[in-house]
Structure formats: C-alpha cells, structure tokens
Amino acid sequence: MEQSVCVLKFGGTSVGNGERIRRVASIITDTLHDPTTPFPVVVVSAMSGVTDQLLRIARHACSSEEEACDKELLALRQKHIETAAQVTPIGDERNTLLHELEAALAQLSEDVGILRQAAPVGDMVHLRTAAVASWGERLSILLVSAATRAHGVKAEPVRKEVIITSHPPHDSSQPFGVVEGADPLNDETRANAHTLIYPLVQAGIVPIAAGFLGRTITGFVTTLGRNGSDYSATTIGAALDCVDVSIYTDVDGVLTADPRLVANTRLLPNLSYAEAARLSWFGAKVLHPRTLIPIALRNIPVRVRNSFRPHIRGTVIGPVDHTSSGAGAISTRRKLAMITVESTDLFGAPENAGQVFVLAAKAGAAPVAICSSSGHHLSFLVDEKAIDSVVKLLHHDMDAALWRVSVRRGLAACACIGSGFTNDPMSSARAITALASERIPVISQGASEQGITLIVEDRSSERALRCLHRDLIAPVIPLVRHPAERKGERRQA
Ligand SMILES: Nc1ncnc2c1ncn2[C@@H]1O[C@H](COP(=O)(O)OP(=O)(O)O)[C@@H](O)[C@H]1O
Numbered sequence: 163m164e165q166s167v168c169v170l171k172f173g174g175t176s177v178g179n180g181e182r183i184r185r186v187a188s189i190i191t192d193t194l195h196d197p198t199t200p201f202p203v204v205v206v207s208a209m210s211g212v213t214d215q216l217l218r219i220a221r222h223a224c225s226s227e228e229e230a231c232d233k234e235l236l237a238l239r240q241k242h243i244e245t246a247a248q249v250t251p252i253g254d255e256r257n258t259l260l261h262e263l264e265a266a267l268a269q270l271s272e273d274v275g276i277l278r279q280a281a282p283v284g285d286m287v288h289l290r291t292a293a294v295a296s297w298g299e300r301l302s303i304l305l306v307s308a309a310t311r312a313h314g315v316k317a318e319p320v321r322k323e324v325i326i327t328s329h330p331p332h333d334s335s336q337p338f339g340v341v342e343g344a345d346p347l348n349d350e351t352r353a354n355a356h357t358l359i360y361p362l363v364q365a366g367i368v369p370i371a372a373g374f375l376g377r378t379i380t381g382f383v384t385t386l387g388r389n390g391s392d393y394s395a396t397t398i399g400a401a402l403d404c405v406d407v408s409i410y411t412d413v414d415g416v417l418t419a420d421p422r423l424v425a426n427t428r429l430l431p432n433l434s435y436a437e438a439a440r441l442s443w444f445g446a447k448v449l450h451p452r453t454l455i456p457i458a459l460r461n462i463p464v465r466v467r468n469s470f471r472p473h474i475r476g477t478v479i480g481p482v483d484h485t486s487s488g489a490g491a492i493s494t495r496r497k498l499a500m501i502t503v504e505s506t507d508l509f510g511a512p513e514n515a516g517q518v519f520v521l522a523a524k525a526g527a528a529p530v531a532i533c534s535s536s537g538h539h540l541s542f543l544v545d546e547k548a549i550d551s552v553v554k555l556l557h558h559d560m561d562a563a564l565w566r567v568s569v570r571r572g573l574a575a576c577a578c579i580g581s582g583f584t585n586d587p588m589s590s591a592r593a594i595t596a597l598a599s600e601r602i603p604v605i606s607q608g609a610s611e612q613g614i615t616l617i618v619e620d621r622s623s624e625r626a627l628r629c630l631h632r633d634l635i636a637p638v639i640p641l642v643r644h645p646a647e648r649k650g651e652r653r654q655a
Pocket residue numbers: 172173174175176207210389410411412413415416417418419420421422445446447448449491493
C-alpha cells in the first residue's frame with residue numbers, strides 16, 4: 163500500500179525572498195519530523211512578482227522590444243542568484259544550486275527566443291507564452307529544495323510537470339503576455355503523479371513540485387491560469403489521495419474580510435466547502451476559485467495557514483457536520499458590468515434566458531451573478547473585460563426587433579457569506595441599512611443559502627465593504643478618551 167501523504171502549498175508571498183524561503187524550509191522540516199503528520203509533498207509558487215515579470219518579458223518578446231526584454235531577464239536572474247546565496251551555505255550545496263539556476267535560466271532564454279520567433283507569424287503564441295510563464299515555479303522549486311536540504315532533510319525538485327491538462331482555450335483577441343488556464347485531466351494526472359512522486363516518498367525524499375503549471379498529453383507546457391497554484395496543490399493532493407492540504411500564505415487563515423482593506427478582521431476557524439467556494443468566487447484572493455473542486459467530493463480538508471506564524475491553527479475548510487460553521491465573511495468582486503436583455507414587447511416571453519446564457523458562455527463569460535428577471539427582462543453581471551464580446555454576440559444573434567440589450571458598467575458585488583448571516587433573519591435588513599447609512603445605493607440584491615449579495619457602484623465598493631463589516635461583523639468601538647482630556651477641551655471652549 164502507498165504511504166499516506168499531506169500536501170503543503172507555499173504561495174508567492176511565502177517564498178518571496180531568501181529569509182522567507184528559509185522559513186518555508188523549517189516548516190517542511192518540522193512537518194516531516196512531526197510523528198502525527200503524514201509524509202509531506204510540497205507544492206510551491208513562483209517568488210512573488212516573478213510571474214508578472216515573466217509575462218512582461220513575454221510581452222516584450224512578442225513586440226520585439228529587445229532591450230526591455232533583456233533588462234527584465236537580467237533582473238530576474240539577479241533576484242534568483244541573490245536568493246540562492248541567502249538560502250544555502252557557501253560550498254558544494256550553493257555551487258550545485260547556482261549551476262542548476264543558470265541551466266534553468268538558459269532554458270528560459272531559449273523559450274523566450276522561441277516565443278519571439280512565433281509571435282510575428284502567430285504560431286501558437288498562447289502556448290509559447292505559457293512555457294515562458296512557467297519558469298517562475300521551475301526556479302523556485304530549485305531554491306526551496308536546496309533550502310530544505312540545508313536543514314538536513316532529503317528533498318528534491320520534481321522537474322517534470324505533475325499535472326496533465328487539456329489544451330488551454332485559444333482566444334486570438336487576447337493581447338500578448340496573457341496566460342489562459344487549462345483544465346487538469348484527472349486520470350492522466352493521477353497516473354503521472356504516482357510515477358513522479360511516490361518513488362521519492364518511498365525513498366524518504368520530500369518532493370518539491372511546481373504549482374501553476376502543467377503539460378498536455380501532446381507535450382505542450384500549460385498553466386492552470388493566474389494564481390492557479392492553490393488549484394495545483396489540491397489537484398496533486400487528490401491525485402495522491404492525500405490526508406489534507408495546507409495552503410500557507412501571509413495571513414492567519416480565511417478572515418472575515420481582506421485585511422488589506424478592513425482593519426479589525428477576525429479569523430474564521432472553520433468554513434464549509436460551499437462557503438469558501440462562494441467567498442473566493444466573490445473575490446477573496448486568499449483562495450483560487452477552483453481550489454476546492456478536486457477535493458470537496460472526496461472530503462479532503464484544506465487548511466489555510468500563515469507561513470509567518472505556523473503555530474496558529476488557521477482555517478479548516480471541510481465538509482459540514484450537523485452544526486453550521488456560524489461563519490460570516492464579506493468580500494467584494496470588482497470591475498463588473500450588468501447586462502439587461504429586455505423584450506421590446508412588455509409581455510414578451512422569458513424563454514430566451516437559455517439563449518442569453520449560452521451566448522454569454524460562448525463569449526467566454528460566466529455570469530458572475532444573476533440580478534433580476536421578470537416576464538420580459540433578464541439582468542445579470544459579467545466581468546467588465548468580457549462585456550464587449552458578450553454584447554457583440556447578443557446583438558448579432560438576438561432579433562433586434564424583439565430584444566433590447568443594455569449595459570451598465572462600473573459595478574461591484576459585495577457578498578456577505580456564511581451561515582452566520584443566513585441563520586439570522588435580520589441580516590438582509592442590517593446589510594441594506596448599513597449601506598443606506600453611508601448613502602451607498604443598492605443597485606440590485608440577491609439572497610441564497612450561502613448569504614446575501616449586494617450590487618453597488620464599483621467606486622463605492624471599498625466603503626461598502628468596510629461599513630458592512632462594521633455593522634454586520636465587528637463594530638468599530640470608538641476610542642474612549644481620558645476624562646482629563648475632555649476637561650481640558652471644555653476649559654479651552
Ligand atoms: N477573506 C480573506 N481572508 C484572508 N485573506 C484575504 C481575504 N480576502 C482577501 N485576502 C487576501 O489574500 C491574500 C493572500 O493571497 P495571495 O496574495 O494570493 O497569497 P499567496 O502569495 O500566498 O498565494 C492576503 O494577503 C489577503 O490580503
């Protein structure tokens with residue numbers, strides 16, 4: 163029988179510099195030495211900012227901006243070479259790492275050269291771009307493996323792509339330097355993961371695999387889309403029938419709101435799969451929206467933890483038992499547009515809803531939320547960047563004499579998610595009142611078992627998030643000033 167494993171995923175912020183990578187290495191070491199934890203399989207992202215940099219390189223290569231391209235490549239090289247010196251002691255280990263990094267950087271340059279030649283003739287530019295984008299993770303597995311070995315633990319980078327994917331969608335209207343996500347093929351990935359990972363586990367070597375990237379059966383490098391390493395970790399975890407997946411990031415777990423936008427957030431100790439999926443769908447960056455797909459059906463728990471404070475338990479996302487999680491969190495998904503398809507006949511038939519959604523899907527836009535419908539109209543939200551192609555298709559395919567299509571841009575969805583809200587019948591009233599008290603108009607609203615969604619203008623969305631958090635989750639208690647201060651004020655008056 164194969165040994166049971168757990169997956170540890172470290173995001174770009176956790177491997178952002180040499181000191182952070184050393185911290186990651188000690189978490190790996192502690193997990194390995196913890197007798198209560200299964201054998202660790204590690205999945206890492208590129209150092210933070212590196213994928214953006216690689217996509218800039220791809221853009222420069224496609225538009226023949228040689229100088230800018232070389233400058234970025236040099237900066238990328240320098241960053242990794244400097245980090246190598248911070249994660250390994252002087253000696254053989256560092257020399258080996260430097261040698262491996264140089265070899266990888268030379269292959270990156272080759273892939274940039276291939277992309278440069280492919281762009282003018284339009285020869286599979288999206289696949290050549292994915293190959294360039296994949297080098298961030300390919301470089302960071304070398305750094306993390308060496309840092310882990312420096313802790314006296316046997317660790318090896320998994321150089322071949324673990325995840326086997328479909329071909330990514332090809333949209334020729336995309337600008338240069340964009341990667342599209344491909345879908346993992348489960349059976350092929352399972353077989354490949356077993357071949358690449360179990361021999362290392364059986365030999366007591368910690369495998370350090372790259373997140374984000376994959377390969378088609380025909381051998382093309384692909385990605386799972388931007389921020390796709392969480393999804394990679396759960397895909398690999400499911401393929402290995404892992405016991406659990408820990409996602410290490412730069413916050414203590416899933417919080418009641420994004421701490422970059424709201425001051426007094428709280429940690430949510432537990433979330434159901436459905437609650438976590440809804441939160442990430444509505445913009446909580448802490449998890450990639452597809453992360454839970456591979457593992458929810460298998461009831462494998464995911465733990466979101468802080469790589470800077472690994473002693474904290476974090477948030478456990480898992481199956482619900484009889485009691486609800488009681489969680490309540492607020493997130494915002496921005497840059498949305500509302501499409502309304504209306505019958506020119508006031509009593510027109512609603513049966514065209516199916517056609518509308520089929521056309522939206524054909525234009526590559528999943529409705530983010532459905533706002534309202536009646537006998538003769540249907541309103542729904544899509545990402546603003548998809549609006550032109552959806553509207554073009556609707557105008558083209560729907561009879562203009564019968565249907566009118568209108569668009570409202572500059573919107574955002576504020577989602578109050580969790581059984582903490584749905585258990586309380588007053589939540590909707592309090593949410594609307596909170597926004598009204600700040601004079602933020604509610605453009606549309608919806609409720610479901612997972613929570614309440616309020617559509618507001620994008621420019622008010624951060625304010626809306628803060629006031630919803632204040633009135634529904636954590637009141638901001640005004641500072642009580644010292645009586646002596648107040649006396650002084652009175653005297654001055
Ligand atoms: N509800 C939330 N709880 C926790 N973090 C959140 C939430 N919503 C947004 N975030 C943001 O997600 C960030 C972590 O995601 P990301 O930057 O992609 O990390 P990583 O580099 O580890 O992949 C946090 O720093 C935080 O600002």
